[in-house]
Amino acid sequence: MRPAYKQILEAVVVTAELTGSELSAHAQEVMVDDLMAYPLDAVLQALTRCRKELKGRLTLAAILDRLDDGRPGADEAWGVVARALGDESETVVWTEEMAAAAAPARELMMLGDKVGARMAFRDAYERIVSDARSERRSVTWRVSPGSDAERRVAAIVRAVELGRLPAAQAQLLLPTQAVAERHLLLTGSVMTEQERRAGREHVKKLLGMLRGGKVQVARTAG
CATH class of the missing domain: 1.10.287 (Helix Hairpins)
Incomplete structure (x- = not known):
């Protein structure tokens, strides 16, 4: 048995037990096979979060939702998107999922409903990210340039510093x-x-x- 496979399997078994989840040996193997597509450290951290946070049964979706694959959490993502929707001079560097989830929030933001826009974004973003992770799509960052050249420079340089570009x-x-x-x-x-x-x-x-x-x-x- 490969070391990484064994580590993930052991973590899955422990997490299932601590969350009161019943997983057959076959279900455990299938879950580990799916998780092997992701970096080991990220998977183990996601399982640790599941042990601390899950109130229901352990599922692959619950693990993937907590997987740090470079995609920001919903709150961090909304902070970026809110600036883009509220100020056309602002340059943002965002993921494909952030850009897609911004669409349902845009109209509400224009109507002044910031709370509704945030909720609409969160719902869409979490669904789109979950789909992307299930399909094992890697994160892709892109630039949405604003009209202010100085802010554009600052945003692009910052994205390089963060390893996003x-x-x-x-x-x-x-x-x-x-x-x-x-x-x-x-x-x-x-x-x-x-x-x-x-x-x-x-x-x-x-x-x-x-x-x-x-x-x-x-x-x-x-």
Whole structure:
């Protein structure tokens, strides 16, 4: 028996006993087989939470709901989504599940019903996340850019720091003016003042070339 399989099986047996759940040997094996698709530490932590929190019988869904697979909990996710729904200038980095669950909350938020929006989001988010975990889909983060360039830079850099976006992808999403932040993501070091000046001059030249190109295209089109 593989060490990881044995650890999970033992944890499942103990958790079932402590929650008053009756699982046949076959049911235990099937449950462990399903849980083997996830990182060992995450599974053991989820089972520990089940032992502390469950008031009903142990199920695979209950374990998956407590599995830390990189997806935020409903409260943390709502904190991000609420900012996105309430302020178009705000840039948010969110998961596919957060974006999908924001849809039923958007209209309620526009009507000023913040409590209803939060409840609608939680219901949708927990259902969508549960489905994603059952289907063993890995978490995917993406950027929903707002109109404020400075906030966009801060949100993207923060997402890299949290490990939610790779640096290479983040560089492509940064505004042209974010020279220092792009340098930081590329090299891991802060720019010197001389490098900052050189970067600003380079950006000015690029913007000038872009403006010139737009004018030329407009004249040709005319």
